[in-house]
Amino acid sequence: MERAEAWAAGSSPGALGPEGPGGLPWSHDQVVPAGSSSSRVIVHVDLDCFYAQVEMISNPELKGKPLGVQQKYLVVTCNYEARELGVKKLMNVRDAKEKCPQLVLVNGEDLTRYREMSYKVTELLEEFSPVVERLGFDENFVDLTEMVEKRLEQLQSDEPSALTVSGHVYGNQPINLHDILHIRLLIGSQIAAEMREAMYNQLGLTGCAGVASNKLLAKLVSGIFKPNQQTLLLPESSQDLIHSLNHIKEMPGIGYKTTKRLEALGISSVRDLQTFSSKILERELGISVAQRIQKLSFGEDNSPVTPSGPPQSFSEEDSFKKCSSEVEAKNKIEELLASLLNRVCQDGRKPHTIRLIIRRYSSEKHYSRESRQCPIPSHIIQKLGIGNYDVMTPMVDVLMKLFRNMVNVKMPFHLTLLSVCFCNLKALNTAKKGTIDYYLTPSLSTTSRSGKHSFKMKDTHMEDF
């Protein structure tokens, strides 16, 4: 089934057709055991070196040259030309230049264009199915289950290409046309190809896709054939896939901390985790984490594709070698705030909470951040939609109170990062439940996610100081 893909869609020729003359090889009433939600079709879409692609679209002269995107002294991502010359993601600029003197670098500290393109991709995918979950700026999950069901019902048995997989099949496993699960995933691969083709035609972006029965497997399989190709995982190959991981740290959902704790228990491979005592694991990591990651080790992941919708927060941050005075901090905070106000203005919703985050210098330790947040005074919120200069000064005052609440400015200090975050976003005028206004405010009475945080906010009320 696997073929070299010239690029995107195109269905593989001469693969599989229906067996009986004019008859479908499965029966429609075979569709999924007992109408349960058990078998899903999920696609993970992963853009190729996203920031570099956006830069090459902005400036086509960069195409064909080894290109790196720089933030501070790091090359955070680079195109494939640069990768072939030895440049890696998150490589030091000096090491990268040493490896590859011809490397062209562009500054990518301002995420605006990346963010905008990222949401265009998500919106394009939402046209296929509204159930799209973002993961970072360059990855999306889409639950294709419903779309696949609809296409199965529409399927005409006299179309020879109707049952042809698009892209690679993991492990070259043959497709069984009598297996409804195979058929559904195959349809998923066709939709994935259409998605990638739409991304290229409408946005000029290439990327990979993985199709499988859950998010974990879809994500793992999407990276098998790397730039600009797609891979389908059939259920029988899922154990091969997860055992192809060399270490548990490669399992999405098992991060730095959990990896360290697992290693301390002598667990390093996926099989180690599969066979480790559940009881002991639960005792060591807590029942929630233990049960979740042990299921992951078997390739099981029942987490739903949760529609991301509009962002829950907006933040701007800046890192630096040293900030050690209040004036310096204030200037940086003003810069961050100015950018944020523009973004919030464009979004249309209003943040009801503001947070200030700092990172203190510490010579050798693991960096950790501290934050203080408070409700945004209502008189400031009301002025937010319009010209932002009225709100600058009172907002900066609020932020500097938060700052002095965290940092004793009478003592020497050394910060290496400042960040300002707007969250607790609400649609317009905070319509109250039960009022006419509430039911006339679309995002409140139906798909509301605003107000989600309000019950658990234990803020410092700056007005109380």
Added chain:
DNA sequence: TGGGGTTAT
């Protein structure tokens, strides 16, 4: 390690 994001506790 940058400059973002999310959810759980």
Added chain:
DNA sequence: ATAACCC
């Protein structure tokens, strides 16, 4: 408010 996770 922090800690974990993701990119």
